Amino acid sequence: ELKVEQNPLFLSMQEGKNYTIYCNYSTTSDRLYWYRQDPGKSLESLFVLLSNGAVKQEGRLMASLDTKARLSTLHITAAVHDLSATYFCAATGYNNNDMRFGAGTRLTVKP
């Protein structure tokens, strides 16, 4: 059964600093997703990583995928307050219809 683990679960950062969120998954999955959720809101798609070595960037966020290590990372560069949110990674299971989410990383960026 596919399991997805994120760490850290809580992250408090100073503005301007860099940090990385890690996402491990337990079985083969050829797609990895990153979503953002603001407090009390729904989820918004950030990235879909389709293959080994895939890297995608949007503003101060960069996501990468290593399928051999079953690891994805979300790197935050020069954090700003607007990035404060909960970030989820997710992967699809054996039939590509069964999506499993990590527990989420609650990011707080402080001035």
Place this chain on the structure above:
Amino acid sequence: NAGVTQTPKFQVLKTGQSMTLQCAQDMNHEYMSWYRQDPGMGLRLIHYSVGAGITDQGEVPNGYNVSRSTTEDFPLRLLSAAPSQTSVYFCASSYLGRDTQYFGPGTRLLVL
């Protein structure tokens, strides 16, 4: 496009009551799904559908029923609500199960 819509936004039930959470999408997506979100546990898949007339169980299906009579609608039924079903419920849709999913605004359910 309205995207994915859910009703109601908030509901209080008593133990044993039944209700239906509504979900609709206007993007002609084949894949629709229901998740529940509980603190510290991320989102867990309840049921999903890959097209009208086709549904399947996800990670936590017990206590919930679904049907898909049209492409647009995917209601979630709680037959006999229990306090353990207190949660935030999200409906999502995508072209295919492996595509990026679009989420509805969520329904907050409190079972007393």
